[in-house]
Amino acid sequence: MAYAALVLSADRHAGDAVAVAAGVDCKALAPVGGVPMVRRVVHALQASPLIQRITLVGPSRALLHREPEIERLLEQAAIRWTANANSPSASTAQALAAEPPEQAVLVTTADHALLSPAIVNHFLEQAQQSHCDFVVAVTRLDTVMARFPHTRRTAIRLRGGPYCGCNLFAFMTERGRTLAPFWRSIEQERKRPWRVIVGALGLGAIVRYLCGRLTLEQALARLSxxxxxxxxxxxxxxxxxxxxxxxxxxxSLVEKILAENASSIGTV
Known part of the structure; x- marks a missing residue:
């Protein structure tokens, strides 16, 4: 199966903290390891044999003019660009509407600076084998903390977890695209997952969630x-x-990780 990829690249709001810290006008252009984040994401997607085309969703073309390699890829039609809407979920819905109904679509974000072809391939291969309409990627919090013990991640505390989101979503079928309106409610409450659970699954589910007895599989089955x-x-x-x-x-964490990776490669 060949996938189209959408990279959400616009800032959520003006004055993004990362953009300000990096001294750039848009977070996607913030350099990590000397390379703008959006370019790292594009390179990871280009290196996956499962991705047939890539579309940047935002930021403005005027801002992308400042990133020479991305501008070159756009001019050569190696990647595409479309304007963003007023939120990530609205931008996704708008960009999905421009894709053929039967096209499987991967959605990720330009701030996924550590994305690799291995991550992309693993997720998309597993998504295809699931035979689901929509697939989301998560990582167990203990997996993250074992590798990066000093980081802080938002996690959903379901039984078998907790789980961290990975900003990787696969719309496998046309029917799966109907999830976009619900995604907007998740987006609005992304720091308060219990509100999403009670709104979607009912009071019984929130009680089990709070008691640590609601599993990820149970939550997805009810939501489905x-x-x-x-x-x-x-x-x-x-x-x-x-x-x-x-x-x-x-x-700073990503800069440190990339420096450590470069150092370990240099010592092999």
């Missing part, structure tokens, strides 16, 4: 039934998959 689509999950073994750059501290 409520929305009329099949929702799957891939639990990734890669700690790096859960590290996006939301804060200046995240930026």
């Amino acid at each position: 039934k409520k929305l009329g689509i099949t929702i799957g999950v891939v639990v990734l073994p890669f700690a790096e998959a859960a590290v996006d750059v939301d804060t200046a501290a995240d930026l």
